[in-house]
Amino acid sequence: MKIILAKSAGYCFGVNQAMKKVEDALEKGDDNIFTLGPLIHNRQVTDKLEQQGVKIISDVGSARGGVITVRSHGVGADIIEEIAESGIELIDATCPYVKKIHNKVKEYYQKDYKIFIVGDRAHPEVIGINGWCDYKGEVINDKNSVPIDQKYDKICVVAQTTMNRGIFEEISEEIKKLYPEAIILNTICNATKTRQEETAQIAKESDCMIIVGGRHSSNTKKLADIGRKHCEKTVHIETADELDLDILKGCDTVGITAGASTPHWIIKEVINKMTKSFEEMLKDSEMEASYEETFRRLGKGSIVTGKVIGVNKNEIYLNINYKADAILSKDEYTDEDIDLTEEVKVEDEIEVMVTNLNDGNGNVEVSKKKIIQKKASEELYNAFNEKRLLEGSVIKAVKGGLIVDLGLGQAFMPASQYHMRFVKDLETLVGKSVKGLIIEFDKRKNRVIFSQKVVLEQEYKEKKEQETKAKDEFINSVEIENILEGPIKSITNFGIFVKVGPIDGFVHISDLSWARVKHPSDMYKIGDEVKAVVTEVNKEEYKIKMSIKELSEEPWTVFSKKYNTGDEVDVKITRIAPFGAFAEIMEEVEGLIHISELSHDKVAKVEDVLNAGDQVTAKIIGINDEQKKISLSIKELVAEPAKEIEVNETVYEDESDNSIGNILGDIFDQQDK
The missing domain is CATH 2.40.50.140 (Nucleic acid-binding proteins)
Known part of the structure; x- marks a missing residue:
């Protein structure tokens, strides 16, 4: 019989970290160690911890001094704050992947996004995630539960780390139909994806599939569901005692995997029970080899944790539970010039990557730097898939572009992707901070292309949309005879432009004053606050004509x-x-x-x-x-002055007898007749 054990079976990184933190606290001799809820979803492990003095509590108030451990599932921001206020020491064993989700939820919630959480509403991880948006997130577990009655302007979608990827994608597609602008962050843990994919592959190759893990463990139940899809004879057990050996009859190949909360000693007990029942098969050298491989399959690129058994200035010797020890050179440990004997101690544990199974002397060569590079590469790849905004700094100008340090690793930024405007001298950009997206990621060629331009273009587009919206709202509120006030933005020969709300109003020189104005600058300067009455409104072109002189009577x-x-x-x-x-x-x-x-x-x-x-x-x-x-x-x-009349003193001499008496006498004489 052939046994295939999944490489990913057993503790995930987050669970392993949580266990180590509690075990370290026990070794230090800390009293009153509490875990807020079961540390992991495995009853056998929590029972063992309880025997060592680790107590499970349901709320912070139940702790009396000592230490509170927040499990890998994480908790809400309010719980962290409550622990801090209580004065009790905190061991935060929240899985780093879950912690990232908390940070994203907090970031987008503070930006007024509605948070959608894809996962199991009752799962402690989902409850903890919801606690970083004041428990106002919308929890969705299938595409039919996507809210359609209420519309949201801005949405951010995250997923429970152990969510089934297929279901998440179905839900994401449904969300996109209703909310095309939604930001969807695939926060399913890579380890979960690997575990699920490996389970499906092994189940296809096996006559019987055994899933080991807690019955209440979400990720283990999902593994069992995946196993049943591809192998009819799939069983889910918690311990070796539950394994019915009859199910193995007639099976040539048996596949085994385990949930993220399952310790290796339980997996080993299951395999031991199987092998003891088939002692005759154990005599078969092929079976022996298969059994040995279940616990340490090494190949180039394998990641293992080794215990330091020796160290000098230039090399570290590790026990990696393999037929040969591993050598970690100083060059593969760090780029810094350090003395390894001062940095590392015997019994320390170091996670490394296998680079060579035989260095010529039978030793395995390993690298710590390559793990960092691999994790950085994975993180960059995740950032690429999630279209995550990254920040970095320009460290070098090269032909055609720039080398950018993103913290996680380096990326190439073509000169055309630095800005919307052309930059002639790239050397002037060295040392500059940049913010952008990875627009191309080729794992095979280790090619990462970074762009700041796409972010600037999007910001410019959003800014223009906001400006247009503000202009529309403003121009629609303005009516003729409204009085508006604002600072003078510019002065021309023919008038002034006044900043009124999000647009500029225009006052022609003839509308500045009832008096004749030679030039607007004779009356005003840029920045002066003025009031004017609206005389014309062009809503299509966002133009407003105004008059200052109309505010006063002609x-x-x-x-x-x-x-x-x-x-x-x-x-x-x-x-x-x-x-x-x-x-x-x-x-x-x-x-x-x-x-x-x-x-x-x-x-x-x-x-x-x-x-x-x-x-x-x-x-x-x-x-x-x-x-x-x-x-x-x-x-x-003024009265007109009187005019003086000139009299001529000319004397006329009349020699005739024309005296008045003679003349009148003649008249009277004539009347008598």
């Missing part, structure tokens, strides 16, 4: 209401002309005193009588409303 109208022909007015002489003098009656209203109206006497030159700046009293002798002209007179207020 001076001619004021004059017409106040004065009439015949009125006497005090005026100020403003300028002198050959034909008369112009006089200001009131602000912006002038009249003309014609030269003929200056005096009853003949005036040769106006300057002989008046000068600019003189204050005089005049009489309104004419008002032309149509042409807005006023005639004034000074002489009308």
Whole structure:
């Protein structure tokens, strides 16, 4: 019988980390170690921990001093805050992958996104995730539970780390139909994906598939479901005691995998039970080899944890539970110039990658740096798939572009992807911070292309959309005769532009004042706050025409209401002309005193009588409303002097007898007759 054990069977990284933190606390001798809920979904492990003094509590208030451990599933922000306020020491064993989800949920929730969580509503991991958005997230477990009654402007979708990838994709497609702009983050743990894919493959090759793990473990139940799809004879057990050996009869190949919370000692017990029942098969060398391989399959690229058994300045020797020890050189440990004996101690554990199974002396060569590079590459790949925004710095200018350090690794940014504008000298960009997306990722060629331009273009697009929306709302609220106020943005020969809300209003030079204006800059400067009344609105082109002078009554109208022909007015002489003098009656209203109206006497030159700046009293002798002209007179207020009559003293001599007596006598004589 051939046994195929999944490479991914057993503790995942997060569970392994949680267990190690609690075990370290036990080794330190900490008293009153509590776990907030079962540390992992495995009753045998939690029972064993309880025997060692680790107590399970359901709430922070149940702890009395000591240490509280937050399990790998994580908890809400409120629980973390409650522990901090209690003063109890915290061991945060939240899985790093779950912690990333917490950070993403918090980030987008603070940006007013509605959070959709794809997963099991009752699962502690989902409850913990929801706690980073004030428990206001929408939990979805199938495509039919996507909310359709209520529409949301902004949505961010995350997934439980152990979610079935196929179901997540189905739900994601349904969300995209209803919310095309939704940000969908595939937060399913890569280890979960690998475990599920490996289970499916082994189940296809096996006559019987055994799934080992807690009955309440979400990820283990999903493995059992996957196994049943591909192998009819699939069983789910918690311990070796539950394994019915009869099910193995007639099976040539048996596949085994285990959930993320299943310790290796339980897996080993299951295999031991199987092999003891088939002792005759164990004599078969092929079976022996198969059994040995279940616990350590090494190949180039394998990742193992080794225990330090020796160290010098340049090399570390590791026990990796293989037929040969491993050698970790200083160059494969770090790029820094350090003394390994000061950095590493015997019994330390180091995670490494196998680079060579035989160095020529029977030793295995391993690398720590390559694990870091691999994890960085995986993280970059995840960022590429999730279209995650990354920040970095330009470290070098090369032909055609830039090398950018993204923290996780380096990427190439073509010169055309730095900005929307062309940058001629790339050397000037070295040291600059950049923010963008990975737009191309080729694992085979180890090629990562980074772009800041795509982010700038999107930000510009969003900015323009926001500006257009603001303009629409504003222009639709503006009506003729509205009075608007704002600072002067620019001054031209023909008028001024005033910032009113999100658009610029225009005041023509003729609308600045009732008086004649030679240039707008004579009256205003950029930044001056002005008020103006709306006279025209073009909503299609977002144009507003305004008038400042319309805020005050036209001076001619004021004059017409106040004065009439015949009125006497005090005026100020403003300028002198050959034909008369112009006089200001009131602000912006002038009249003309014609030269003929200056005096009853003949005036040769106006300057002989008046000068600019003189204050005089005049009489309104004419008002032309149509042409807005006023005639004034000074002489009308002065009496005309009497004219002297010249008498000629010429003596006429009359030699005839034409005396009055003679003439009258003749008349009387004629009347008598």
